[in-house]
Amino acid sequence: MIRVRRLARVTRVLLVVLAGLLMASAVAALERLKLGGSMAMRQRCSRWFMARLSNALPFRITVIGERPDRPMLWVCNHVSWTDIPLLGRLMPLSFLSKAEVRTWPVAGWLAHKAGTLFIRRGAGDSRLVQRQMTQHLQQGSPLLIFPEGTTTDGRSLRTFHGRLLGSAIEAGVDLQPVAIQYLRNGQPDTLAPFIGDDDLLSHIRRLLSHEQGEVHVHLLKPIASAGQDRAVLALQARQAVQLALFGAEPVEAPVMTPVSPSSARAA
Template sequence: MRRLRVYGRIARVLLVVALGLSMASIFGLLERLGVANSMVRRQRWSRFFMARLSNALPFRVTVHGELPRQPMLWVSNHVSWTDIPLLGMLTPLSFLSKAEVRTWPVAGWLAAKAGSLFIRRGAGDSQLIRKQMTRHLQEQHPLLLFPEGTTTDGRGLRTFHGRLLASAIDAEVSLQPVAIRYLRDGQIDTLAPFIGDDDLLSHLMRLFANDQGRVEIHVLKPIACQGQERAALAFQAQQAVQKALFGDVVQPAEPRRNGELVAA
């Protein structure tokens, strides 16, 4: 019976993926015909797809906070690939993703057709992607990135990198921090994280072989970017997410010079 439940859940996900492929194929056909596809339309259809994919996943989702009405640069902690549909269902937006995702079968094509921006780590194209992000935001298209740069096990946060947050300053938009937490039986969910050498099929089998988990999404207070530096923005966003998830505030490192504490 449990095996049948697992296969049934996977079949539902595959049906949703087939829907996404059909939608992406339509966008691809329109591109070949020279018909313009606005980013607004792409983001709306992406949200439609993400909502149905989220419904097919074994999670009960609770959203806290108020969704912004203005386009912003969203920043979130990163636990699993499931963060993307769960956050993408909230509002029409695009994602900043690592360049390798573009080469993934099915997922990469879907991400590209949905309007994702891609960045190559260590390739020296940070200025180019910063300009692309700035233009994206200036054109009133919300964008989400994961400033930790990788996934975690959900028990803590990595440092939020501020390099790409400069696009929010350039575009004169606010920063929208978001905290996502996976719970199972009242504890941090150990099944949801997608880290290390995990593969998608094994991860799905793990999730679907168990009962539903809980997901809490906290849409936090926006952070004004005007007159701020990107490192300060990253620190403020990390503090906000840390407090929402764990009730703790990241303490600023004490300034040092040549190993000696510097008096304030």
């Protein structure tokens, strides 16, 4: 019975991926012919694909909170690659992803065609990516990032890195904090996290072999970015997600060191 269920689910996922490939190929052809391929079109196509992929995954999804009615920089805790389709189904979105995803067979090409921005960890290109993010947001295209920089097992939060949150300040948009929570039988799901040495195919097989889990997506109160410091923004976003997932915990505010005029000129 487990094999039959897994085969049915794998078949459904493969059909969705095939549909995504055909759609992305059509978008690429339109771009080459200069007949379309705008970011708005990419995001709409991406949302269509993400909705069908998330429906093919073994999760029951509950969305708590209101979807924003204006472009914002979304910031969310990160548990698994499944975060992307589960969040991308909510509304047209682009994502910031690690550069390795671009090399994944099929998934990397689809992510690229969906308008994903890629960043190489430790490569020193964060300023370039921030400029790209700012431009993306200024064009009215919502963008989602995972400020922890990596996945966790869903039982705790890492530090939210603030260096890329400057794009929200520069673009004049607010933050949309999001908390995503995976549960199984009322407890934190141990199957959903994509961490450590896990590989994509093994993780997919493991997920599709088990019963449905639950996913709660909390769309939290937006955070104004105007006049804020990016480190403070990161702290506020982390505290909001922490409260939604686990309840409040005391977090010390970052110590802001005044910058002298001479230091500013030197920088």
